[in-house]
Amino acid sequence: MTSQPQTSPNTENPQPVATAQPRPTPGPDQPTFEVQGLNVWFGERQVLFDICLRVQPKAVTAIIGPSGCGKTTFLRCLNRMHELSPGARLEGRVRLLGEDLYARQVDPTLIRRRVGMVFQKSNPFPSMSVADNVTIGLKLNGVRRKSLLQERLEQTLRMAALWDEVKDRLQANALSLSGGQQQRLCIARALAIEPEVLLMDEPASALDPQATAKIEELVLQLRRQLTIVIVTHNMQQASRISEITAFFYAGKLIEADQTKKLFTNPSHQQTEDYVTGRFG
Amino acid sequence: MNDLHHQWRKAKNWIVSGLCFACALMVLLPLGLVVFHLIRMGASSIDWAFLTQLPNRAGEPGGGMANAIVGSLILISLAAAIGIPVGVLGGIYLAEYASDRRRASIRFAADLLNGTPSIVWGIVVYALVVRPMKGASAYAGGLALALIIIPLVIRTTEEILQLVPNGHREAALALGIPKWKGIVFIVLKTARQGILSGALLACSRVAGETAPLLFTAAGNDSWSRKLSEPIASLPRQIYDFAIGPYDDWHRQAWAGALILMMVALAINVTVRILMRGSSLPSGQMTQM
Numbered sequence: 001m002t003s004q005p006q007t008s009p010n011t012e013n014p015q016p017v018a019t020a021q022p023r024p025t026p027g028p029d030q031p032t033f034e035v036q037g038l039n040v041w042f043g044e045r046q047v048l049f050d051i052c053l054r055v056q057p058k059a060v061t062a063i064i065g066p067s068g069c070g071k072t073t074f075l076r077c078l079n080r081m082h083e084l085s086p087g088a089r090l091e092g093r094v095r096l097l098g099e100d101l102y103a104r105q106v107d108p109t110l111i112r113r114r115v116g117m118v119f120q121k122s123n124p125f126p127s128m129s130v131a132d133n134v135t136i137g138l139k140l141n142g143v144r145r146k147s148l149l150q151e152r153l154e155q156t157l158r159m160a161a162l163w164d165e166v167k168d169r170l171q172a173n174a175l176s177l178s179g180g181q182q183q184r185l186c187i188a189r190a191l192a193i194e195p196e197v198l199l200m201d202e203p204a205s206a207l208d209p210q211a212t213a214k215i216e217e218l219v220l221q222l223r224r225q226l227t228i229v230i231v232t233h234n235m236q237q238a239s240r241i242s243e244i245t246a247f248f249y250a251g252k253l254i255e256a257d258q259t260k261k262l263f264t265n266p267s268h269q270q271t272e273d274y275v276t277g278r279f280g
Numbered sequence: 281m282n283d284l285h286h287q288w289r290k291a292k293n294w295i296v297s298g299l300c301f302a303c304a305l306m307v308l309l310p311l312g313l314v315v316f317h318l319i320r321m322g323a324s325s326i327d328w329a330f331l332t333q334l335p336n337r338a339g340e341p342g343g344g345m346a347n348a349i350v351g352s353l354i355l356i357s358l359a360a361a362i363g364i365p366v367g368v369l370g371g372i373y374l375a376e377y378a379s380d381r382r383r384a385s386i387r388f389a390a391d392l393l394n395g396t397p398s399i400v401w402g403i404v405v406y407a408l409v410v411r412p413m414k415g416a417s418a419y420a421g422g423l424a425l426a427l428i429i430i431p432l433v434i435r436t437t438e439e440i441l442q443l444v445p446n447g448h449r450e451a452a453l454a455l456g457i458p459k460w461k462g463i464v465f466i467v468l469k470t471a472r473q474g475i476l477s478g479a480l481l482a483c484s485r486v487a488g489e490t491a492p493l494l495f496t497a498a499g500n501d502s503w504s505r506k507l508s509e510p511i512a513s514l515p516r517q518i519y520d521f522a523i524g525p526y527d528d529w530h531r532q533a534w535a536g537a538l539i540l541m542m543v544a545l546a547i548n549v550t551v552r553i554l555m556r557g558s559s560l561p562s563g564q565m566t567q568m
């Protein structure tokens with residue numbers, strides 16, 4: 001572990017494995033993300049238009065909208081994964097706890113250690129055991145102490161509600177787990193490096209209802225410990241697990257509000273049409 | 281009328297599928313013939329003396345090909361030591377780092393090199409190494425074989441790496457793992473059996489090459505004490521003995537050919553076993 005000052009707002013898991021420079025302690029009202037005037041292109045095609053959004057700390061923000069509206073692209077701008085796509089270009093400002101993510105001197109790998117990500121398709125590393133999948137992020141980020149790795153392994157598998165199911169087969173190949181377990185393993189893998197934020201890109205879309213329920217339960221557990229931004233095409237899911245919901249349509253953020261208000265009394269006609277199932 | 285039509289349809293089906301079967305048989309037939317003939321002519325001559333003794337003087341019966349067998353092993357090891365690291369690194373560059381345009385041109389160049397007749401490599405190395413060093417050597421022979429290995433391994437490595445789903449690279453990057461670490465510890469770990477198989481097959485391919493060794497490794501009737509001396513090799517020895525005038529040489533040439541064939545078989549079986557444990561879709565390797 002590093003010996004840098006404790007600056008993370010996450011009190012139960014106070015220290016990230018590797019931190020950049022010491023950063024300012026966030027005030028109580030400081031948003032986790034502050035997105036201003038975000039415009040994004042793939043080559044010549046603009047996919048996001050002038051997005052402004054504040055993501056509240058230790059809450060679940062759901063992003064909904066029809067396919068192709070830019071939900072996933074927006075999510076990938078929050079941990080600098082977007083720029084990995086060929087032809088990707090971006091303008092505007094994204095601040096993580098006040099720090100400009102796209103400032104010249106910022107190392108994207110350090111950002112990604114603070115902002116974890118879970119993908120739509122579960123992708124555990126196939127040549128590794130369950131245990132190695134969880135600890136690989138720590139190991140490759142320089143943690144070598146066996147006792148610490150062991151401790152984090154159990155802790156994160158418990159956080160991901162997977163420990164009881166896999167504790168007897170930690171050395172089994174990760175692909176021997178069921179689909180739902182694999183996705184929770186990916187969540188554990190992301191949590192192991194103690195991120196401040198977890199981005200989830202339709203994490204349950206490929207799972208059956210039971211496995212989906214477990215993921216949702218997990219999200220409700222985790223939101224006490226870290227900020228979660230979740231993309232979902234399932235509006236019931238958004239209403240069940242999120243405090244804030246943002247509705248995207250055709251690359252624009254139409255509306256972002258308290259989840260309850262957005263679903264019952266939206267301010268925009270388009271939102272109402274979408275949440276009542278009139279299109280999309 | 282209807283019945284006749286039915287009969288004719290069945291007959292057509294029978295004729296065409298019979299033709300297809302005959303064509304498929306033509307692939308297997310030469311292999312069967314070669315293996316059968318090699319075993320018939322060579323098996324009886326593979327004995328302890330053949331494996332452990334130097335060739336006798338011309339015309340004297342007896343002796344063996346020990347120096348050629350060891351020489352071939354040395355040449356292949358040298359070629360592997362040069363060719364595999366260069367080829368694997370090149371393949372990694374191609375699959376993981378190169379831009380689309382660069383990838384297309386390097387891939388085209390590698391394919392072109394793969395189609396280059398192996399005698400050309402012999403001449404190139406002769407001009408670049410043998411002449412300046414004033415003599416054939418194991419180094420020159422190993423280099424000539426390595427030049428054949430490199431483009432082969434580049435292409436197989438690249439193809440295997442492309443089988444690794446992109447989700448694994450993204451997952452690694454999303455954990456804040458630097459790109460090179462993700463490639464070394466995650467992507468390569470997933471692909472290692474395939475890459476190793478490709479490298480082995482490339483070695484198997486050059487094990488039987490004769491042309492590039494003719495004027496680079498030359499040949500040697502005895503043991504080579506230094507890598508800077510000419511060295512014997514199995515294909516070259518087979519060539520010399522097969523066109524020689526003595527029956528005993530012909531006998532030994534058959535035995536040498538059988539050994540080469542068995543080496544190729546052993547490597548292919550190893551690759552099959554390796555790929556069985558792989559976490560990547562297999563079945564592509566053995567065609568290369």
